[in-house]
Amino acid sequence: MYVSLKPTVNDPEGLAIANALGSLGFGTVQGVRSGKYFQVRLAAEDAKAAAEQVDQMCSRLLANPVIETYEFELERAR
Amino acid sequence: MYVSLKPTVNDPEGLAIANALGSLGFGTVQGVRSGKYFQVRLAAEDAKAAAEQVDQMCSRLLANPVIETYEFELERAR
Numbered sequence: 001m002y003v004s005l006k007p008t009v010n011d012p013e014g015l016a017i018a019n020a021l022g023s024l025g026f027g028t029v030q031g032v033r034s035g036k037y038f039q040v041r042l043a044a045e046d047a048k049a050a051a052e053q054v055d056q057m058c059s060r061l062l063a064n065p066v067i068e069t070y071e072f073e074l075e076r077a078r
Numbered sequence: 079m080y081v082s083l084k085p086t087v088n089d090p091e092g093l094a095i096a097n098a099l100g101s102l103g104f105g106t107v108q109g110v111r112s113g114k115y116f117q118v119r120l121a122a123e124d125a126k127a128a129a130e131q132v133d134q135m136c137s138r139l140l141a142n143p144v145i146e147t148y149e150f151e152l153e154r155a156r
Contacts, residue, residue, distance in 0.1 A: 002115050017116065020139055026131060030119040037080050037115035038095065041108040053104060061098055 001054065001072040003063045004035030038062060041077060050074055079132065079150040081141045082113030116140060119155060128152055 005011050011033055018032040040057065044050035054072050063070040083089050089111055096110040118135065122128035132150050141148040 004115065004117070014116075017140070021118075021135055024135075024138060026120070026135060028121040028131065030121065032119075033117040035115040035117075037082065037113040038092075039082070039111040039113075040099075041110075042104070043106040043108065053106065057099055057104060060102060062095070 001038040001040065001058060001062060001070060002035055003038070003058065003068050003070045004033055006067055006069055007033075009067045035068075036062070047074055079116040079118065079136060079140060079148060080113055081116070081136065081146050081148045082111055084145055084147055085111075087145045113146075114140070125152055 005014075013034040014032040017034060018029055021029045021032070040054065042050065042053060044053060051072075051074060054074070058070040058072065059065065083092075091112040092110040095112060096107055099107045099110070118132065120128065120131060122131060129150075129152060132152070136148040136150065137143065
C-alpha cells in the first residue's frame with residue numbers, strides 16, 4: 001500500500017528532502033514527493049476479497065481522503 | 079523508493095496499525111510493516127546513471143543502513 005499526498009497538497013517533507021539532496025550534490029533532482037508505505041499480510045479467499053479488504057483498510061484508517069491518495073498491489077504470500 | 083525497517087527490527091508503528099485494523103474488524107490481518115515511500119523526479123543520461131544516483135540518494139540520505147533497507151523502481155517520466 002502506498003499512501004501519498006494529493007498533487008495539489010504542499011509536501012514540506014518532500015521539499016526538505018529535495019533541498020537536502022541538492023546540498024549533497026544531487027543537482028539533477030527536479031522534485032521529491034514523500035509518502036507512507038505499508039506491507040500488510042492477511043488471509044483472504046481470493047484476490048478480489050483481498051483487494052476489497054485492503055481498499056477498506058486504506059479508506060477507513062491508513063489514508064486521509066481529504067489530503068491523501070492511495071494505491072496498492074496484491075502479492076501472494078511467500 | 080521504498081524504505082522500510084529491517085525484518086529483525088521492531089516496528090511499533092506497524093504493530094499499532096495491526097491492532098487498530100483488528101479493532102476495526104479486519105480480523106484476517108496477520109501482520110503489518112510500515113515504511114517510507116519517495117517519488118523522486120530527476121534527469122539522467124540513461125537508466126544505469128539514474129539507478130546509480132538513486133542508490134546513492136538512499137544510502138547517503140534517505141535510508142539509515144543500520145536499521146533500514148531500501149528498494150527502488152525506475153520509471154520514465156511521463
